[in-house]
Amino acid sequence: MQEYIAQDEISREILNSAKLLQAVNVNALILGEMGVGKKSLARFILPQSEIYEARNLQKDIEDDILTFKDEAIIIDKINEITNIDLFLNWLNDYNIRIIAISNTDNLNQKLKDIFSINLEIPNLSKRSEDTKSLVEKFSKEASSILDMPYINSNKLIVNISNNAHSLRKSIYFSYLFETIGEHEILMFLEKYFGENLEGENSYKDLLYIFEVPLLKACIEKYKSQVQIAKHLGLNRITLRKKLDAHKDSL
Known part of the structure; x- marks a missing residue:
């Protein structure tokens, strides 16, 4: 059975609703941004069911090549169904239950009217305990797959901007980063700069690649602008100009 992380209160409530859906034969819609766990929850509800991409399913219905009936299926990206009447008639004619x-x-x-229950999964930014559990899960996974010693959580890079997708990627990157030294970093930068040198203002256009992570690290370590300016060897006016120039990235 697919694991659905449910440590936060809101996630436990969603999981309780999902358990109810295991026992009742109704259609349900699972909403949420990319990477919040929609497929995991759907697989929890219907662990034996196939997952169909909406566009492909619609084409198969139009081509009349589907043979099953009286079944329950999972449909991903249900919003991409365009021939609504054809789809609804197919559900009715073949007695198909869906978790969408x-x-x-x-x-x-x-389409909305066919769903008895809607479950909306919040972003990881609103699920701190779930995030901790996912960090632990992905860290153990990365350690095993990459055959590397386990890294303490305080050394991991945690990026939840794209929920679990970016989180998993950032955890793996944290492990790989342990094997990277200054020489490799310089090689990566050289390759990136070489591929992005354009026009006559490349120095100005690419300076943020250096300045943004440096300023972020200083903000995290030193907290106050006075201390940041001191340790960077900048006057506070210059520092404020740089912080303002990169405010959207900091």
Whole structure:
């Protein structure tokens, strides 16, 4: 059975609703942004069911090549169904139960009406305990797959900007970073700069690659602008100009 992380209160409530859906034969819609765990929750509800991409499923319905009936299926990206009447008739004619997944609730009203229950999964930014559990899970996974010693959580890079997708990537990067030295970093930068040198202002255009991570590290370590300016050897006016120039990235 697919694991659905549920350490936060809101996630436990969603999981309780999912357990109810295991026992009742109704259609349900799972909403949330990319990487919040929609597929994991759907697989928890219907562990034996196939997952169909909406566009591919619609084409198969149009081509009349589907043979199953009286079944329950998971449909990903249900918002991409365009031939609503054809789809709804197929569900009715073949007695198909669906657990649907969507990144948006902007669905055709006829489609919305078939769902008895809607479950909306929040972003990881609102689920701190779930995030901790996922960090632990991905860290153990990375340690095993990369055959590297386990890294303490305080040394891991945690990026939840794209929920679990970016989090998993950042954890793996943290492990790989342990094997990278200054020489490798300089090689990466050289390759990146070489591929992005354009126009006559490349120095100015690419300076943020150096300045943004340096300023972020200083903000995290020194907290106050007085201390940041002191340790960077900058006057406070110059520092404020740099912070203002990169404010959208800091």
